[in-house]
Amino acid sequence: MEAFMRLTPPTQYVFYASVVLGVAALVLYGLGVLGLMDAAHHFAFWTAIVAWLGLIVGVAARGI
Numbered sequence: 098m099e100a101f102m103r104l105t106p107p108t109q110y111v112f113y114a115s116v117v118l119g120v121a122a123l124v125l126y127g128l129g130v131l132g133l134m135d136a137a138h139h140f141a142f143w144t145a146i147v148a149w150l151g152l153i154v155g156v157a158a159r160g161i
Contacts, residue, residue, distance in 0.1 A: 107155030115155070118148030 107115075122145035129137030 104156050107152060111151060111155030115148045115152040118144055118151065122148060 106112075122141045125134070125137045125141035125144060128134040129141060
């Protein structure tokens with residue numbers, strides 16, 4: 098018998114936090130493209146990774 102992970106929707110707090118971080122990543126990326134901020138691509142990438150990981154943890158850990 099295999100154990101399956103039950104995925105559930107994340108809480109609203111986790112979802113909204115990941116949306117805010119995702120929007121912040123897009124803003125940072127835009128600032129980097131426009132040349133208004135040095136190394137913005139680096140910060141945008143890691144901000145997007147944190148947003149994605151937060152959402153993944155929210156989906157996987159809510160049912161625990």
